[in-house]
Amino acid sequence: MSAGKDGRRSDRIAAGVFWVLGMATVALLLFIIVEILARGLLTALNPKFFLGKPEAMKAGGGILPMIVSTLYLVVLTIAISLPISIGAAIYMSEFARRGRVSGSIRFCLDSLSTLPSIVFGLFGMTLFVIYFRWGMCLLAGACTLAILNLPILLRGTEEAIRLVPNTYREASMSLGASKWTTIRKVVLPTAMPGIMTATILPIGRIMGESAAIIYTTGLFVRNIPLNPLDTAAPLAGYIWYAQSEALVNDYRRIVDGGAALLLIMVLAVYFLARYLGKRYQQK
Amino acid sequence: MNDLTENKMEIKNLSMFYGDFKAIEDISLDIPSQRITALIGPSGCGKSTLVRCLNRMNDLIQGCRVEGEVILDAENMYTPGYDVIGLRRRVGMVFQRPNPFPKSIYENVAYGPRLLGIKDKQRLDGIVEDSLKKAALWDEVKANLQESGQNLSGGQQQRLCIARVIAVEPEVILFDEPCSAIDPVATQLIEDLMADLKKNFTMVIVTHNMQQAARVSDFTAFLLVQVQGDPGRLVEYGDTNTIFTNPSDERTERYITGRFG
Amino acid sequence: MNDLTENKMEIKNLSMFYGDFKAIEDISLDIPSQRITALIGPSGCGKSTLVRCLNRMNDLIQGCRVEGEVILDAENMYTPGYDVIGLRRRVGMVFQRPNPFPKSIYENVAYGPRLLGIKDKQRLDGIVEDSLKKAALWDEVKANLQESGQNLSGGQQQRLCIARVIAVEPEVILFDEPCSAIDPVATQLIEDLMADLKKNFTMVIVTHNMQQAARVSDFTAFLLVQVQGDPGRLVEYGDTNTIFTNPSDERTERYITGRFG
Amino acid sequence: MSAQARQAGIRLGALNARERNVKYLMFACASLSVLAIMLIFLFILRESLPAIRQLGVRNLFLSADWSPNVSNPEAGSYGMLAFINGTIMTTLSAMLIGAPLGIGAAVFIDQFAPPSIAQVVRRGIELLAGIPSVIIGWFGLTLLVPFIARLTGSSGYGMLAASLVLVVMALPTITTLSAETLRSLPPELQEASVAMGATRWQTVYRVLIPAAREGLLIAVILGMGRAIGETMAVQMVIGNARQLTFSPLQRTSTLTSRIITDMGEATGVFRSALFAQALVLLILAMVLIVSIRLISRERKH
């Protein structure tokens, strides 16, 4: 019986420990968010900062080209990877039989999703920047990130497609629609909200990615990139560059402000994804 | 077996496998033209399997295999190279759970005609109205054709599905327990509708409901799995009246009097 | 009601809620010591709910609430601060689906004693052997004590679960349809075992199988949901013989003769 | 024909020509992942071959002397052992902290937290996973490094700081996957244990954790994957030194951090040696993936 009491005491201790662990993770998160926002908000909310051009040597630079670069890169990457991952997801969920082929595709997807992003960066640099002679540019970065994000985007897209009830497919096929027509006219439209939701999460990742783009897209530009073949400087990479070069006197201000702005963007994407996900689930 | 009616379909020695599992074995059965044929039998005896063989819906299932023949208008639909897409337009299907697309009522009905390449708005309008009328749904939905088909009640959804099938003007319509998911009033409506449609279509209905089979069908086939794990076999087939009043097989009698199943 | 036997448990005006839904209402019932009490009734009438109230397993379910009392040895187990952990050691439970842990047979049986802090290898060995013998499983598994409990057959797994309960020497054992997932031969074994265990334990068994209730139990309680959505209520309680041969409530008679449920 | 069909049974579900083309197109999309992996492997290998050939395996992988020469790359030495060591040391120590923390948080979510709080923790961890690594790195550089410096009297930069940053990076992976594993356990296990009079904690450590062992292991391995691959955050706090060290307070580099520290100006065999480091990363990642496959195959049995 005394042993039983011991069991109860260890249970209370364990419960305490787990509460601490659980709360610690939330506290850590809050601490990081509050700290970064508090430090950078004053800089970041200043229109002169986020609408200004960056300076290479002088203090007082802004980060407008970096914001544009980030958004541009997101759009370009999604534009490249979404069609591919929808195609691949359709193959995996509608056509593929369980077997060697789909097994090895899954293996490759799993591998892609564990490779360090710096490896993608080096690969993108050798293939797109050097071998294809594109130079460091948005397109090279977008292609690199498209490969990097393929597994996660594909998984989300595939899930959305698999969630389409089979009865829709049956109904369409029984009306004499071919498989492809069924996919185009019924499966994809039904899965679209889910696919959109699945697309948003990778957007956050693209915004935050730095190791894969510093050698493919660029680190510093003064002008807003317009052409996909222009060198660009996405915010995440620029934040790293600014602190590691510290060429300008006010680099702390720039990094603080840039980090806060980047965090706000990523949080906005996250909550948008949650919101859309919830709305999608309710349907 | 029935000399007065022509056969729309003839099922000949049909067996069907899910992978290694034989679901039905050696079934031969004629589907008379412009009549309603009911398939009855306890759960798992292969009614759905059989009815889905009739428009090759089983093609969708991986590892499915068929032996035997199903003749539609003198042609075996299981010859290699047979036009399956065309077949499914000729042999429509209504499922157990109403399954309208997540589109408007209009688009649900127009789906089939659009597949056939009809783009002309006026013609589509006509087909939609006509089909909904035939499905006895027009009056209830004509004001809200743009609303989602999924907002209708269960019974309305099922009639919408019937309208959707009618819109491609099939020759045969297969019903797989069309009323098992809807209420009695809606069931009544659909049974009336089926009697109406007999003028134009050959129909096959799978049902668990003995009364329903007796009420709506002209011919009835009774399927049974003798021993668990065995394939389903045809026990008896004949005129619905005969089957329900004077079955020749003792197992049929026991089933229709509710002693098992 | 039965003056010869002492009551191990007394259920007094017990109601139990899942959130806002009242699953059972105002049930009063005595569980006599060293006897087997059967709970019968159609699906959903709250048998499982009731039996799980007897060792407070419902505490695990979110939003559960209990009104009334369950007295175990003169103490209400629903008084605040009552030692629930200790209670569950005194009132063991065997579930519908055999649920051995993914551990060796030995470790499954030793699980409870270890919880009680017993570490001595020899003592554990003794308990394991003893419990398996009492559960009539020893001869079948003594050679493979280190094999996983999940590799046994369904019936063996269920007896392993009984051995696991016996190992902590509870006073009461609750069985929630212990035989519904296993074959008739294994069922026979378990029924024999229960008769054997009566010497040492008070038992409560939930069962769908009328014959089983009649065979194994001394007392029987019949629960029923009158109208769908209503809570389950106790209809009749008494000596098993009386209930099965001469029930005083007409609904009980209809149920045990198989007319509904 | 039909007799033959009757004998063999005709194979159903054959596609028509147009659909076959569509299928091939979709297949091409799907096999892009295969192509990508192969290209990545090929290009990284190709770029690292000169270093492997010129320096040899010993001088490249088993030496800790990293003294590049920028203007005359052939004159430098390029032994990456110190960085392999740095990667392994920081990753392992991150797991030492991160695995219990992450699994603990998962157990908290699954067993101890009331639903609303569990939800908050789950969302919080998802959010943590989304915070860009440069931000975590900047946070580490400006708060963690000075904190360690004050606490220990060291420079603050080094493997300890890197490991702690990696804990933050790997924690979401470990927690999310562990919680998923725990949730997928059959509820009967917990019921059985509780009915025996086990406390929650006894149920957790005697039944649930052993039953979820493989899944938890996979969660930790995937967390390791994140840690091994993390680049920017580590580079910002590890001190970017070239020494082989085992002391948590000493500065060194990981493979990833060394690549971005040096890649900018590297040419010739120097650059190739950096690609060889990427090759090592690639191989490490593949080892992880294969071990996960093996574990999950075992779980199925």
Add this chain to the structure above:
Amino acid sequence: GAPARKGRYSGTVKVSGSTTVLPLSQEAATEFMALNPRANVEVQGGGSSVGVAQLMQKVVDVGNSSRELKGDENNGTLVDHRIAFDIIVIVVNPSNPVDELSHEQVKAIFTGKVDNWKKVGGPDKEVVCVVRDQASGTREVFDEKALDSTKEHPMESTPSAIECASNGVVREIVGTTRNAIGYISFGYVNNKVKAVTYGGVEASVADASTGRYPMARYLHMFTRGEPEGAVKGYIDFVLSDPFQTEIVSQEYIKIKDVTVK
């Protein structure tokens, strides 16, 4: 050179080379292009060696370098434009009591032979060396002058040193790390760090230009032959008074202020 009049120059100038010079070169390009909208200056890094090599291969028009030409690079066709003068200053954390270090002490510290401040008259604390990255011209000059590194006997700073990509970061780390020592360009010295005397000499423009303070060097832009057109305009702009005063003197010493050597 005369300041450029608006829009006088047109055409493309390609520049690459030293990362030390890169920011200056970049800034000059930006301002030069603002003054000459039809001119286009493309600046890239790569390191001094890369710049000179590309200049000789005619890939670029201007090669930036933070060191003198080496023997094999000096084939007589390249024209040297000194654009700034840089003094390397040894700095420690302001809390460090050490004020002066000899040549031998510096060498011992940076090569790792002395790893505790105690040995050079400081507190009993570990020395944390902060050095520049491999490609830095500053590091090359420092290794050569302070560590006596030669081609035959290369000397490296200790592997435990923190490597930084720029003067700014060295200053930041030395300024925030109590036991750190590093070296930075003269223009970067401020009150966050403390400059120590080197071999008894304080770093100053005067002593550096006479050679009394040894760790100094010029920053260069090289061209193939005398520059013409936009290339000349660009180099002239770099050397122009406003640019030298506003930009160059922020971190380096204006080339005009250096008279000797």
